[in-house]
Amino acid sequence: MPSSDQGITPDRYAIIPRALIFITRGETILLIKGAPTKRLWANKYNGIGGHVERGEDILTAARRELLEETGLTADLKLVGTVVVDAGENIGVGLYVFTGEASDAAPRASHEGALEWLPLASLAHYPLVEDVSILLQKIQSMRAGDPPFSALSTYNADGNLHLQFS
Structure with a gap:
């Protein structure tokens, strides 16, 4: 199907x-x-x-981001997707990956400080508000489970609501 037949118009939700990659x-x-x-x-x-760059598939983008931000490579597994409702006409499609790292040390990043944190103590650290919810979901998954699907919204008070299908 040609791109002109994809139904992409300015009034459609984009x-x-x-x-998003979690390396353990x-x-x-x-x-x-x-x-x-x-x-x-x-x-x-x-x-x-x-972000995914033009011309990249999502896995290639995840590998690039991991390498750019940490200097590490890992076998990545898609564990879930989240649609983040960011407004009337636009949202974010968040593809969540996990991977296991070797003993290699991550390099410094311009994005911030990279730290290995104990999984059992994450409640004691200031996390981005959806991180603990996503990690709990990932940790509850069993081998062979399909990737999860979720919708992230904010109520009138600005509070996050993450709903899993």
Whole structure:
């Protein structure tokens, strides 16, 4: 089907694709603490990730983001998708990946400080608000489960609501 037949018009809801990667090593997880100067999630811990560039598929983008932000490579597995409702005509399509890291040390990142944190103690760290919810979902999954699907919205008070299908 040619691109002209895809039904893409300015009034249609559009999704901006992003990758979010959680890398573990044993009982620890590699998170990035946002630099104090970041507009979003300053001084909060998040997974690795970023936007998909034109011409990339989602897995290629996730691998690129992981390498750019950490210097690491890993076999990545898609574990879920989240549609983030960011407004009337636009949203974010978040593709969530996991992977296991080798003993290699991550390199410094301009995005923030990379830290291996104990999975059992994450409640004691300032996390981006959806990270703990997503990690709980991932940890509850069993081998062979299909990737999860979720919708992320905010109520009138600005509180996050993450609903899994």
